[in-house]
Amino acid sequence: MRKPPAAQSENLDVLVVDDDEAGLLDLIASLRRAGLSCLGASTGWEALEALLKGPVPSVIVTDIRMPELDGLELAQRLGRMDLARLPELVFISGSADLGHAVDAIRLRARDLLTKPVDLRRLIQIxxxxxxxxxxxxxxxxxxxxxxxxxxxxxxxxxxxxxxxxxxxxxxxxxxxxxxxxxxxxxxxxxxxxxxxxxxxxxxxxxxxxxxxxxxxxxxxxxxxxxxxxxxxxxxxxxxxxxxxxxxxxxxxxxxxxxxxxxxxxxxxxxxxxxxxxxxxxxxxxxx
Structure with missing residues (x-):
């Protein structure tokens, strides 16, 4: 798991979940440069573990297509977790289609962004x-x-x-x-x-x-x-x-x-x- 500096760990703005190692690290670095505290997880299971240990982020940015536990399944499990306040969801995908958009709406996602991610739009969200x-x-x-x-x-x-x-x-x-x-x-x-x-x-x-x-x-x-x-x-x-x-x-x-x-x-x-x-x-x- 990619952790931010200790000073940022008490207050978490974003949890990024992506099995693409290079893309994950690049997005984390970009969000931190914008002044946001950020954690990274390379699998859906790793993301769930991070949520159980805390802190709970304000926003989860997750790739839709991942092995074993994909972004949609992660969102479904998230909805069943006993959290004081559920994070907002932003899905990202290299090839988002109409089906993904429908799934994102059904899961009440904040947005669905295509790769390469529009960083300014994500920061504004x-x-x-x-x-x-x-x-x-x-x-x-x-x-x-x-x-x-x-x-x-x-x-x-x-x-x-x-x-x-x-x-x-x-x-x-x-x-x-x-x-x-x-x-x-x-x-x-x-x-x-x-x-x-x-x-x-x-x-x-x-x-x-x-x-x-x-x-x-x-x-x-x-x-x-x-x-x-x-x-x-x-x-x-x-x-x-x-x-x-x-x-x-x-x-x-x-x-x-x-x-x-x-x-x-x-x-x-x-x-x-x-x-x-x-x-x-x-x-x-x-x-």
């Missing part, structure tokens, strides 16, 4: 799953509108409180990513999402999670080629919205951080967005 899960956790910890006084209308004291930016950030950013995905699906092919805004959002989320983000990982997860991502990072740095800090152990590497200007840019938008949503809810409640 993992990011979406992470944000959705954090949004779900946050929604369980906050009162439902039906629990509010005066026939579902917010209490006056709640309306007068300032927006808790950090508490609402995961929900807002999750919704923004969904909106961006829908928007991009209805645009002509070849139009990319604005990478500079993606970089600011990713850095802000990383700060909330107390995560250190390298320049390479940040540029690789921006939804554009790495060279374009690094160019956007340089532009944001020149505008005073982010800064880089050299790695004390390796001066050739550097981490990215939001400046006060960059942080306030994101928080200002979140405040406006949350205020708009509250006003919208209030208008619907009055009708």
């Amino acid at each position: 993992v990011r979406d799953v992470q944000l959705e899960r954090q949004a779900q956790s946050l929604s369980k910890a906050t009162p439902h509108r039906d629990d509010m006084p005066v026939h579902g209308k917010p209490d006056a004291r709640m309306q007068s409180k300032s927006v808790d930016v950090e508490a609402m950030s995961i929900v807002v950013l999750s919704n923004l990513r969904k909106l961006r995905r829908v928007r991009s699906e209805n645009l002509p092919a070849g139009l990319a999402v604005e990478a500079s805004w993606e970089i600011l959002l990713d850095l802000y989320v990383s700060e909330l999670r107390s995560e250190r983000t390298s320049l390479t990982a940040l540029g690789g997860s921006a939804g554009v080629p790495l060279t374009s991502g690094l160019r956007r990072i340089h532009e944001l740095e020149s505008k005073g919205m982010l800064m880089r800090t050299p790695d004390e152990k390796d001066r050739r590497r550097a981490a990215a951080h939001l400046t006060e200007k960059g942080r306030e840019t994101v928080q200002s938008f979140i405040r406006s967005y949350v205020t708009f949503c509250r006003e919208s809810d209030s208008q619907h409640a009055d009708k």
Whole structure:
């Protein structure tokens, strides 16, 4: 089993399952460069063993065609396991056909990707799953509108409180990513999402999670080629919205951080967005 560095083992983002040794190692390396913690398994049985020992990943990326226990059988066994939360499934295949697509839908897979894997698409799937899960956790910890006084209308004291930016950030950013995905699906092919805004959002989320983000990982997860991502990072740095800090152990590497200007840019938008949503809810409640 291919294990990530010890520092990543407590929090697992992705488990990759593929009997193609070279493809497995290459995909693991690419996901790690994007800042994701990752484990690898070369057989379905090895993957099940990893799940039993923990930690349970947010996403399992598995090849469909494997000897002994293939990806579809792995997914079926996964559904019968006693796990607090089942991982999301992404199937990969060198020759996916209609039958595979039907099987993927039946097993409620998140996506079916053909080899060579579209890395940017896979990273975005993992990011979406992470944000959705954090949004779900946050929604369980906050009162439902039906629990509010005066026939579902917010209490006056709640309306007068300032927006808790950090508490609402995961929900807002999750919704923004969904909106961006829908928007991009209805645009002509070849139009990319604005990478500079993606970089600011990713850095802000990383700060909330107390995560250190390298320049390479940040540029690789921006939804554009790495060279374009690094160019956007340089532009944001020149505008005073982010800064880089050299790695004390390796001066050739550097981490990215939001400046006060960059942080306030994101928080200002979140405040406006949350205020708009509250006003919208209030208008619907009055009708």
